[in-house]
Amino acid sequence: MIRSILFLITSISTIFMYSIFLKIFGIHINYIFLTMIMLTIIFLTYSIISLLLSKKTALQSVNGEIIYVPRNIKEKWLISAIKNQSKKMCINIPDIAIYKSLHMNAFATGFQKNNSLIAVSSGLLNNMNKGEIEAVVAHEITHITNGDMITMIVIQSIVNICVISISYSLIKYFSNIFMSYKIHREYKKIQKSFIFYFLKNILQFFIKIFSTIIVMWFSRNREFYADIGAVELVGKKKMISVLKKLKNSDIPKESNSIITLCIHGRNNIILDLLSSHPSLDKRILAIKKNTKKNKI
Numbered sequence: 001m002i003r004s005i006l007f008l009i010t011s012i013s014t015i016f017m018y019s020i021f022l023k024i025f026g027i028h029i030n031y032i033f034l035t036m037i038m039l040t041i042i043f044l045t046y047s048i049i050s051l052l053l054s055k056k057t058a059l060q061s062v063n064g065e066i067i068y069v070p071r072n073i074k075e076k077w078l079i080s081a082i083k084n085q086s087k088k089m090c091i092n093i094p095d096i097a098i099y100k101s102l103h104m105n106a107f108a109t110g111f112q113k114n115n116s117l118i119a120v121s122s123g124l125l126n127n128m129n130k131g132e133i134e135a136v137v138a139h140e141i142t143h144i145t146n147g148d149m150i151t152m153i154v155i156q157s158i159v160n161i162c163v164i165s166i167s168y169s170l171i172k173y174f175s176n177i178f179m180s181y182k183i184h185r186e187y188k189k190i191q192k193s194f195i196f197y198f199l200k201n202i203l204q205f206f207i208k209i210f211s212t213i214i215v216m217w218f219s220r221n222r223e224f225y226a227d228i229g230a231v232e233l234v235g236k237k238k239m240i241s242v243l244k245k246l247k248n249s250d251i252p253k254e255s256n257s258i259i260t261l262c263i264h265g266r267n268n269i270i271l272d273l274l275s276s277h278p279s280l281d282k283r284i285l286a287i288k289k290n291t292k293k294n295k296i
Helices: 002-024 032-052 054-062 073-088 122-127 130-146 148-180 184-192 194-234 236-247 280-288
Strands: 095-099 106-112 115-121
Touching: 032 054, 032 148, 054 095, 054 106, 054 115, 073 095, 073 130, 095 122, 106 130, 106 148, 115 122, 115 130, 122 130, 130 148, 130 194, 130 236, 148 194, 194 236, 194 280, 236 280
Parallel strands: 095 115
Antiparallel strands: 106 115
16 A cells, blocks of 8 residues: 555656656647646556566466476475465465476565465576575565565656656657757758667667666665565575575576566676676675665
8 A cells, every 4th residue: 555655656756757857848748737647547557557467477478387286295395485484474375386497596576465476496496405495485575575576567667658758858859959940841851860860769778778777776775675584584594595506506597577576687797787686796795794775
């Protein structure tokens, strides 16, 4: 409920700031009130649909399968471990899925903490001991109880729409500049020219980079907090062991749409600001120092 209210406030604030942006750049839009209502509907619809379909789309992206009845001792133990931790955190037991992958990874998603999903790769189950798997589960349970999936989807949807809106507005602004110099006849040629196309894409690229930095900053902070939550549930030793094992494993191959949800993400070796996860060394150091990141 609190997150829904915050989302509504954020949406209205964003639309308000966007209206100011239009005024500053002198972009006059008729029926501004109607435009604001339409943007609000877009915000809400996009985010709600994404949240409602998050479990289904996540499973499809990794070809995962929900385990209703354990097929072997390992699956039976995994279900038991997740049940125990869910009970400790006072949430409903998440759906439990396993997906085939040689890489060690896991993720959590879902519309709300009492209607969530934890998916674990077969590679993780086969290469980690029980203590380490417990730590992975604890990490994902912390994500669920903190509502991190909802937060990331909301932030991403707001940022995506802002990128589209601001990009369009700036292009409109520069177009108006061309028009103001009374080059009406040449304007269409310029608009269709390679230079106009190039500048438009450069503009969208830099706005997208800036928005990605914002989203990834939230994502990295959530990982620190989930690590500390896992430590509180199963202990520092087990969580550090997990991170060290992930450090020595291959780069995860999950799709870009799901990788931000995973315990083992991909790091941008060129620019740290674009990484969805902190480096594993930083995460290990934060646990050793018992540095609890502020929840955002």
